[in-house]
Amino acid sequence: MRELTVYYCSKCGRYGFYQVSKNAICPVCKTPMTVFPMSYQNFMDMDYNMRDQLISDQIAGNVTPQTSVVQRLTEQSKTSNSRSAIAKLKARNEELEYENLDLHQKNAELEKTIDWMHDMIWDLTRKLHGNANE
Numbered sequence: 001m002r003e004l005t006v007y008y009c010s011k012c013g014r015y016g017f018y019q020v021s022k023n024a025i026c027p028v029c030k031t032p033m034t035v036f037p038m039s040y041q042n043f044m045d046m047d048y049n050m051r052d053q054l055i056s057d058q059i060a061g062n063v064t065p066q067t068s069v070v071q072r073l074t075e076q077s078k079t080s081n082s083r084s085a086i087a088k089l090k091a092r093n094e095e096l097e098y099e100n101l102d103l104h105q106k107n108a109e110l111e112k113t114i115d116w117m118h119d120m121i122w123d124l125t126r127k128l129h130g131n132a133n134e
Helices: 040-045 048-060 063-080 083-133
Strands: 005-008 015-018 034-039
Touching (some): 005 048
């Protein structure tokens, strides 16, 4: 089964989704529609205002800015779907877990040190007050 492709009418601005280019005829103008240079899924992930802006730019002939906008929009989805990015995130997560464990161990050692210092201060205070009373 073929994927849907985005088509737009360069006369009236309507757009549609078709599997076969021969079916891409504008229902209003009855003229063949033009392929929009973006995948169906990326187009559907945008809000209506962004879709209208991109199609307007395409119709007006502002192809260069539109292409860079398309690249910026699709770059994030390419990055987030990358297996290598997921592997890096997993490795970073494990690194942070080990760091967290290490910090908990250091914290426990510091708490023991504080308890020891507290006990020593009280012992010295008792001895000092004990010697002062005698």
